[in-house]
Amino acid sequence: MLELKEVAKEFTNNKKEDVVGLADINLKVEEGDFISIVGPSGSGKSTLLFIIGALMNPTEGQVLMRDEDMYDSTPSYRSKLRLREIGFVFQTFNLIPYLSALDNVAVPAMLTTTFRNEAVQRAEDLLNRFGLGARLNHKFAELSVGERQRVALCRSVINNPGLILADEPTGNLDPKMTHEVMALFQELNSNGHTIIVVTHEEDVAAYAKKVLHLQDGKFTNGK
Numbered sequence: 001m002l003e004l005k006e007v008a009k010e011f012t013n014n015k016k017e018d019v020v021g022l023a024d025i026n027l028k029v030e031e032g033d034f035i036s037i038v039g040p041s042g043s044g045k046s047t048l049l050f051i052i053g054a055l056m057n058p059t060e061g062q063v064l065m066r067d068e069d070m071y072d073s074t075p076s077y078r079s080k081l082r083l084r085e086i087g088f089v090f091q092t093f094n095l096i097p098y099l100s101a102l103d104n105v106a107v108p109a110m111l112t113t114t115f116r117n118e119a120v121q122r123a124e125d126l127l128n129r130f131g132l133g134a135r136l137n138h139k140f141a142e143l144s145v146g147e148r149q150r151v152a153l154c155r156s157v158i159n160n161p162g163l164i165l166a167d168e169p170t171g172n173l174d175p176k177m178t179h180e181v182m183a184l185f186q187e188l189n190s191n192g193h194t195i196i197v198v199t200h201e202e203d204v205a206a207y208a209k210k211v212l213h214l215q216d217g218k219f220t221n222g223k
C-alpha cells in the first residue's frame with residue numbers, strides 16, 4: 001500500500017546549521033499492518049509521520065502510495081489523499097476549540113458529502129461508539145484530555161481512511177485511558193484499517209503487530 005525508499009529529511013536550524021531529521025529510511029507498509037515506531041524525543045518520529053501523511057516533503061527519496069510518488073503529484077492530489085485516504089491523529093489534536101465535539105468530528109465528512117445531515121449523523125454514530133454520546137455538544141475546550149483524544153480519533157476515521165497515522169496518541173493519558181485508546185486502534189485494525197502509531201513508550205508500542213525502533217533519524221532494526 002505504501003513504500004518509503006531512501007527517504008531523508010534535513011532541516012536548517014535558527015543558526016543556519018543543517019539538522020538531520022531522517023536519514024536512509026526504507027519502509028514497506030502492507031494493507032492490514034499495525035506498525036508502531038518507537039524512539040526517544042528528537043529521533044524523527046513526527047517528521048516520519050508527517051512525511052508518510054502527505055504533510056511534509058522529504059529532502060530526498062520517494063514516498064510511494066499505490067506505486068505513485070505522492071510528492072511528485074500536485075498539492076491538490078495530496079490534499080485529496082489527506083481528506084479521504086489518510087486519517088491523522090495529531091499529538092496536539094488540532095481540533096477547533098470553539099466547535100462542539102460533534103462538529104469537530106463532522107468537519108471532514110462535510111467536505112466529502114453534500115449532505116450535511118449525513119455528515120452529522122456519521123459523526124454522532126462514531127462518537128457514540130467511542131463512549132462520547134453524552135459529550136456531543138460540549139465544546140472541545142470543555143472536554144477532558146482523554147475525551148479530546150477520542151474526539152481526535154473519531155475525526156481521523158470519519159471518512160473511513162484506509163491508513164490511520166497517530167503521533168503519540170497516548171502522550172497525555174493515564175494507564176487506563178492509554179489501554180482504551182490502544183485497544184481502539186487494535187479494533188480499527190481488525191476492521192481492516194492499516195495503522196501506524198509513533199510513541200516513545202515501549203509498552204504502548206507493544207499493542208502493534210510489528211515494532212520498529214528509530215534513533216537519530218534511522219531505523220535500528222532493519223526495514
Ligand SMILES: Nc1ncnc2c1ncn2[C@@H]1O[C@H](COP(=O)(O)OP(=O)(O)O)[C@@H](O)[C@H]1O
Nearest residue numbers: 011012013019021040041042043044045046047
Ligand atoms: N521544523 C524544524 N526545523 C528544524 N529542525 C527540526 C524541525 N522539525 C524537526 N526538527 C529536528 O529534527 C529532529 C527530529 O524531530 P522530530 O521528528 O520532531 O522528533 P520526535 O517526534 O521523535 O521528537 C530533531 O532534532 C528536531 O529538532
Ligand SMILES: [Mg+2]
Nearest residue numbers: 045046047091
Ligand atoms: Mg514528535
